[in-house]
Amino acid sequence: xxxxxxxxxxxxxxxxxxxxxxxxxxxxxxxxxxxxxxxxxxxxxxxxxxxxxxxxxxxxxxxxxxxxxxxxxxxxxxxxxxxxxxxxxxxxxxxxxxxxxxxxxxxxxxxxxxxxxxxxxxxxxxxxxxxxxxxxxxxxxxxxxxxxxxxxxxxxxxxxxxxxxxxxxxxxxxxxxxxxxxxxxxxxxxxxxxxxxxxxxxxxxxxxxxxxxxxxxxxxxxxxxxxxxxxxxxxxxxxxxxxxxxxxxxxx
Amino acid sequence: xxxxxxxxxxxxxxxxxxxxxxxxxxxxxxxxxxxxxxxxxxxxxxxxxxxxxxxxxxxxxxxxxxxxxxxxxxxxxxxxxxxxxxxxxxxxxxxxxxxxxxxxxxxxxxxxxxxxxxxxxxxxxxxxxxxxxxxxxxxxxxxxxxxxxxxxxxxxxxxxxxxxxxxxxxxxxxxxxxxxxxxxxxxxxxxxxxxxxxxxxxxxxxxxxxxxxxxxxxxxxxxxxxxxxxxxxxxxxxxxxxxxxxxxxxxxxxxxxxxxxxxxxxxxxxxxxxxxxxxxxxxxxxxxxxxxxxxxxxxxxxxxxxxxxxxxxxxxxxxxxxxxxxxxxxxxxxxxxxxxxxxxxxxxxxxxxxxxxxxxxxxxxxxxxxxxxxx
Numbered sequence: 001x002x003x004x005x006x007x008x009x010x011x012x013x014x015x016x017x018x019x020x021x022x023x024x025x026x027x028x029x030x031x032x033x034x035x036x037x038x039x040x041x042x043x044x045x046x047x048x049x050x051x052x053x054x055x056x057x058x059x060x061x062x063x064x065x066x067x068x069x070x071x072x073x074x075x076x077x078x079x080x081x082x083x084x085x086x087x088x089x090x091x092x093x094x095x096x097x098x099x100x101x102x103x104x105x106x107x108x109x110x111x112x113x114x115x116x117x118x119x120x121x122x123x124x125x126x127x128x129x130x131x132x133x134x135x136x137x138x139x140x141x142x143x144x145x146x147x148x149x150x151x152x153x154x155x156x157x158x159x160x161x162x163x164x165x166x167x168x169x170x171x172x173x174x175x176x177x178x179x180x181x182x183x184x185x186x187x188x189x190x191x192x193x194x195x196x197x198x199x200x201x202x203x204x205x206x207x208x209x210x211x212x213x214x215x216x217x218x219x220x221x222x223x224x225x226x227x228x229x230x231x232x233x234x235x236x237x238x239x240x241x242x243x244x245x246x247x248x249x250x251x252x
Numbered sequence: 253x254x255x256x257x258x259x260x261x262x263x264x265x266x267x268x269x270x271x272x273x274x275x276x277x278x279x280x281x282x283x284x285x286x287x288x289x290x291x292x293x294x295x296x297x298x299x300x301x302x303x304x305x306x307x308x309x310x311x312x313x314x315x316x317x318x319x320x321x322x323x324x325x326x327x328x329x330x331x332x333x334x335x336x337x338x339x340x341x342x343x344x345x346x347x348x349x350x351x352x353x354x355x356x357x358x359x360x361x362x363x364x365x366x367x368x369x370x371x372x373x374x375x376x377x378x379x380x381x382x383x384x385x386x387x388x389x390x391x392x393x394x395x396x397x398x399x400x401x402x403x404x405x406x407x408x409x410x411x412x413x414x415x416x417x418x419x420x421x422x423x424x425x426x427x428x429x430x431x432x433x434x435x436x437x438x439x440x441x442x443x444x445x446x447x448x449x450x451x452x453x454x455x456x457x458x459x460x461x462x463x464x465x466x467x468x469x470x471x472x473x474x475x476x477x478x479x480x481x482x483x484x485x486x487x488x489x490x491x492x493x494x495x496x497x498x499x500x501x502x503x504x505x506x507x508x509x510x511x512x513x514x515x516x517x518x519x520x521x522x523x524x525x526x527x528x529x530x531x532x533x534x535x536x537x538x539x540x541x542x543x544x545x546x547x548x549x550x551x552x553x554x555x556x557x558x559x560x561x562x563x564x565x566x567x568x569x570x571x572x573x574x575x576x577x578x579x580x581x582x583x584x585x586x587x588x589x590x591x592x593x594x595x596x597x598x599x600x601x602x603x604x605x606x607x608x609x610x611x612x613x614x615x616x617x618x619x620x621x622x623x624x625x626x627x
Contacts, residue, residue, distance in 0.1 A: 203502035208584035 038099040043154050045090065050147040052084035057140045074122075074132045081136065084143075085118050114139070117181055121216075124197060125188035135180025138173045145169065167238040174234070178227055185216050192216060323384055323393060327355055330373040330396040342384065349380035351395070365474040368398040403474035410464040413483045417491030418457040424495035425450045436501045443505045445513050449498050449581050452520055453491075456573065459528065467531050469538050471545075490589045498581050506582040519576030526569035529555035534566070547612050560616075561624035563608055564601040568622055571597060598622050 034042065056077045063076035088111050094100040095107045122132055145165045152158040191197070198212040323344045327337040337358050342351065352364035368377040371387065373396040384393060425446075429437045441447070497503065506512040533556045537546050550557045558565035574590035601621035609615050620627060 202497075202500060203504050205504055205507060205582070206584040207497045207500070207504055207582060209497070 034099040039154055042094070042099060043151060045094075046147045046151040046154065049084060049087065050144060050151060052080060052087070053140055053143040053147065056080050056084065056136075057144060060137070060140065070133060071130075074129050074136065077136070082118055082123070085114055085139075088114065117184070120198070121185055121188050125191050127187065127191050129184075131180055131183035131187055133180070134183065135177045138177030138180060141169065142173050142177070164242065167234075167241055170234050174231055178223060182220055182223060185220055189213060189216060323389075323391060325351055325354075325384070325393045325395060327369070327395050327397050330370070330398045333373075336397055344385040346384050347380060348378045348382045348384070351384065352380070355397070362397075362399060363403075365403040366400045368400050369395045370398070371395065400476060402477035404477045404480055405474050406470045406472065407464060409475060409480045409483060410468075411461060412480060413487045414457050414460045414464065416484055416488040418454055418461070420488055420491045421450065421453050421457075421495040424492070424499040427499065427501075431496070432501055439501070441499060441501075441503065443503065445505050445580065446498060446503060448513065448517065449577070452517070452577060452580070453495075456524065456577075459524065463528070463531055467535050469535055469540070490585075490592075494581075494583065494585045494589060497583050497585055504582070506580070512582070513580055516576045516578075516580035520573050520580065521576075523569040523572035523576060526555040526558065527566055527573065529553045530558070530566040530569060533559075545611065547608065547615060558624075559619075561619060563605040563619050563621050564597075567597040567601050568624075571622075598627060 059077040059080065060073055063073050064070070067073070091100070092104060092108050092111055095102045095104045100107075117135070122129060145162060149158070149162050149166045152162055192199075193213045196212075198210070200208060200210050202209050323342045323346075325339040325342050326335060327339070328334065329336055337355055339351070339354050342354070348369060349364065352367045352369065355367060355369075356363055370377050371389070371394075375396075377398075378387070378395070387393065424431060427436050427439055506516075533551055533553070534548060536551075537548055538544055548559050550559045555569075556565070558568060562568050571590065571594045574586070574593060578586040578590050598621070605619070605621035
């Protein structure tokens with residue numbers, strides 16, 4: 001969910017949709033792009049994010065080569081991952097102030113689900129860190145492609161390869177990311193129950209209760225309706241955009 | 253040349269056909285007069301000091317009718333531009349509502365409530381009261397159709413969404429089995445405030461049901477069907493969530509005891525009375541069966557004096573009621589419900605305020621949408 005959320009090309013959300021690509025429909029018909037200052041800022045933002053996720057990718061590779069195993073690779077990239085993923089919160093701001101033509105609600109949902117996983121699950125429950133690698137790899141590849149896609153779009157020089165990658169790799173990366181996320185939450189469950197993490201029980205002064213364990217289970221269940229919807233939407237977008245480009249190429 | 257009495261009809265065949273007191277058909281200035289008479293509210297000087305003319309018939313010029321050609325209307329699908337219907341011999345003074353009825357005859361699955369007709373595929377919907385003749389169209393009017401989806405009446409939606417919380421809260425209040433532990437089934441709380449809260453909550457929703465049935469005058473008949481699911485989930489869900497905690501065996505009464513409850517109850521009652529007064533004032537603003545819109549003003553009822561400061565005092569009082577209820581029960585879910593409700597009502601109030609400003613030039617400048625001086 002969080003994995004595809006960012007890959008959800010059609011929403012044209014996130015760092016920069018300087019030029020909404022042919023398929024960035026869903027009503028995001030742009031009349032005029034962001035001003036030159038906003039474009040410059042967005043280019044810088046997207047470049048920084050691309051670089052950040054590249055750092056994470058390189059960090060993963062180097063750590064693997066150094067250690068020779070998959071265990072505890074997470075710790076080698078924990079800080080940049082937290083920093084750059086949390087930084088994506090800025091994308092909500094971009095939508096809110098209108099320099100990116102995406103729905104604030106949709107972007108919030110997507111970014112918050114990522115941030116939730118990083119902080120409220122992985123960070124909070126140290127024991128859940130084994131299955132983290134699966135979604136970290138998926139996210140890293142996705143984000144590198146996505147942010148470079150936005151950078152090139154803003155500069156009006158989008159190489160077909162990036163567009164192709166963005167609308168094709170999700171087919172594998174999305175399920176991979178979702179599996180990683182679900183496994184991580186599942187691994188965290190027993191520890192949440194044991195420690196009563198983030199939970200309040202009755203009686204208390206404000207007559208309120210919250211069971212984080214039940215909440216996490218609800219989150220996992222919510223993947224069931226949401227995942228297929230987003231996935232098939234992406235497939236639909238892929239067909240639309242990549243065939244559209246093919247037609248254009250024919251006429252050139 | 254004999255003169256017509258104003259209001260006489262062309263069936264007075266023995267009288268020569270005159271188009272107005274002074275101008276005969278074909279005379280100099282007659283064409284001009286014809287054009288002028290089409291302007292709403294135009295006063296024909298020939299009939300001064302008779303009342304303002306609204307229809308050419310008012311001065312007995314039925315002869316105008318044959319001159320005005322019947323119009324033709326073609327209806328296209330707004331998305332596919334496919335021709336859906338062609339109506340010929342439509343009365344030029346037919347309203348959009350009548351055209352919708354004609355369209356339904358050929359496409360019975362699209363009843364008038366779900367039709368949106370517009371002059372431009374991406375433009376605004378035309379109103380039911382708009383007259384074909386007055387629209388900027390040629391002899392053949394092209395209207396674009398959009399299906400608004402299955403519709404449900406506002407009254408039905410309101411009744412369903414309000415009956416739910418009333419019933420659900422009582423289920424929790426009476427501690428029906430399977431909600432709390434078995435040893436609590438059908439027990440009663442020992443806290444007075446819990447009983448008071450049940451009375452207030454039930455009163456609130458009974459009031460809303462009665463207002464829906466007897467007070468409110470709706471400007472739209474229907475809304476999309478999917479709204480009922482969305483609205484009911486919201487109301488019923490929150491009612492269940494609040495009721496669960498307030499009627500819980502482990503409920504903790506307010507920190508400041510009876511004082512807090514009394515104050516909160518006062519706020520609640522005042523705001524409920526206020527809310528009701530505003531609903532009555534708004535009802536009196538609009539005659540039965542009409543869709544007129546006027547600026548609301550304070551009346552003799554002191555609760556309506558909030559109109560001086562706020563466009564939508566009914567929302568102000570509603571938020572006030574829920575804040576009162578939250579203080580009374582000292583229950584966080586109630587506070588959250590109030591917050592969400594406040595957010596939604598602020599959006600509505602701002603929209604209403606904006607449309608008031610757009611519609612009325614002389615709208616009182618001191619008024620804010622929902623919170624005096626602030627919001």
